[in-house]
Amino acid sequence: MNDITVTGLGAGIEQDGSVPATNLLSNAVVAYHEIKRRIMDNVYTTGSAISMQETADSLRMSRTPIRDALIRLEEERLVKLVPKHGFQVLPISAQDTAEIYRILASLELLAIEQLIENNHAPDTLAELDIAVAGLEHALATGDLDAWARFDAIFHETLIALSGNQRLAELVRQFQDQTRRARRITLRLRASPEASTRNHRALAEAINAGDTQRACEIHKAQRSRSGRELTGILQSLDIRHL
Numbered sequence: 158m159n160d161i162t163v164t165g166l167g168a169g170i171e172q173d174g175s176v177p178a179t180n181l182l183s184n185a186v187v188a189y190h191e192i193k194r195r196i197m198d199n200v201y202t203t204g205s206a207i208s209m210q211e212t213a214d215s216l217r218m219s220r221t222p223i224r225d226a227l228i229r230l231e232e233e234r235l236v237k238l239v240p241k242h243g244f245q246v247l248p249i250s251a252q253d254t255a256e257i258y259r260i261l262a263s264l265e266l267l268a269i270e271q272l273i274e275n276n277h278a279p280d281t282l283a284e285l286d287i288a289v290a291g292l293e294h295a296l297a298t299g300d301l302d303a304w305a306r307f308d309a310i311f312h313e314t315l316i317a318l319s320g321n322q323r324l325a326e327l328v329r330q331f332q333d334q335t336r337r338a339r340r341i342t343l344r345l346r347a348s349p350e351a352s353t354r355n356h357r358a359l360a361e362a363i364n365a366g367d368t369q370r371a372c373e374i375h376k377a378q379r380s381r382s383g384r385e386l387t388g389i390l391q392s393l394d395i396r397h398l
Contacts, residue, residue, distance in 0.1 A: 185222040188223050193230060197336050202246065233333060258379060261379065262379035264331070265379065269375060272318045275318065276366075288310045289356050291306075292311065312332070335386075359371055
């Protein structure tokens, strides 16, 4: 396996990709984020058996932090540790995706209720408006990658403003499990015009403090997007990702 440059992990990583011992991030944390990135970007594809030693060599660190990172990723159901070898990337099926979307919808509804109860100042809620503006601009310019980024920002902000850290951790775990499916189907879905309108309507309902309206909008949007995503996976006969 060829070395893959570590990207997107911030300062403290040498130009040759090595991780100095003085790095503020522990090697295990760096390994965790990089291995997860490779899984999400399909560098490590579903079902692949990956050598722990090859992974350690590509990240220029020992096997110990790699093992620590993999234990964490196994807890998140992204990989399965293979004794005396390394790990295997676990699949996610269309059925898994449908189930996870239903769970996410329920968790985010709870976040919306708590967010509105928190009675945030308008400038704090403006973070949602900024994300929606990004969605609208990306839609107008046809930039689907940017649209997906702002969609992620919107939902992350929604959860963060709930102020519930345990809820945030749960949502993050389930979102990670569906990220591969969303990435693969991004350009196979209909233009996200309806989704963008629904994001705007949801932000407006939250700003107005209308919990019932906000929950109705979000529940309908999650249900629609979940059906669309799983429908595409089924039509392509993609049983596992």
